[in-house]
Amino acid sequence: MSEEDIRIVSFQYKHCLDMLCMSYELFLEDRLGEFGFVHSFATIAAKQELVMSGKDPSWVVLVAEINGKAVGGLVSRAQPSTFNNSLYHAHVQAWYTRPDYRGKGIGYMLLDEMERQWIKKGVNSFILSTSAHNTKLTEQHMKHGYVPVETLHFKIVPNDGGN
Numbered sequence: 001m002s003e004e005d006i007r008i009v010s011f012q013y014k015h016c017l018d019m020l021c022m023s024y025e026l027f028l029e030d031r032l033g034e035f036g037f038v039h040s041f042a043t044i045a046a047k048q049e050l051v052m053s054g055k056d057p058s059w060v061v062l063v064a065e066i067n068g069k070a071v072g073g074l075v076s077r078a079q080p081s082t083f084n085n086s087l088y089h090a091h092v093q094a095w096y097t098r099p100d101y102r103g104k105g106i107g108y109m110l111l112d113e114m115e116r117q118w119i120k121k122g123v124n125s126f127i128l129s130t131s132a133h134n135t136k137l138t139e140q141h142m143k144h145g146y147v148p149v150e151t152l153h154f155k156i157v158p159n160d161g162g163n
Contacts, residue, residue, distance in 0.1 A: 006106060008113040011061035011073075018063070018070030022096050060090070060117045064097070064106045072097035074110040078123050089125040090118045108144060 011019070058079075064072035075094040081087040092114070097107045115126060128146055130137050138148065 005066050006071075006104075006109060007065045008109050009063055009065055011063055015063045015070050015073075019073055022070070022073055022098065025096070025098065057121065060114050062110050062113055062117075064101075064110055066101070071101040072106045072110055074107075074114055076114050076118070078118065078121070081125070087125070088123050089127055090114065090123050091127040092129070095128075108140075111144065 058077055060074075060076045060078075062074045063070045073094070073096055074092060076090045076092050078088045078090050081089055092111075095107060095110065097110075118124075118126070126146070128141055130141060142148075
């Protein structure tokens, strides 16, 4: 497989099933499932008409295809900056490459295209979330120009309904 075989395209109706399957794969890998973010790929199907019609320009949703088959996806959304409401940043909500296609640069092809599309819209800062223990991925992000900014601390407590 060469880079020419890989196409990065905007999300279309035909990608719905593949995106839902990738959501399930993410959940099974437990990369996002334990934090409840797996909905990003799944709920995009419900928002697809707005995204595709251009009526909701706050989303950029991309799919990596090889021979018409979706092998990866990226969902991102522009949001006002916490520090300055006149500035916007794009936050990668979900980003996934199917296991058989990893290590071929597909993820960063998706990321590069996302950045290009947002820059055309005037967005010039980007946020990726990575687990602190995933040092390999953090190093790859740094090689791509991203820098660690802060550490988030996360706690899950059982919900017994107040009993």
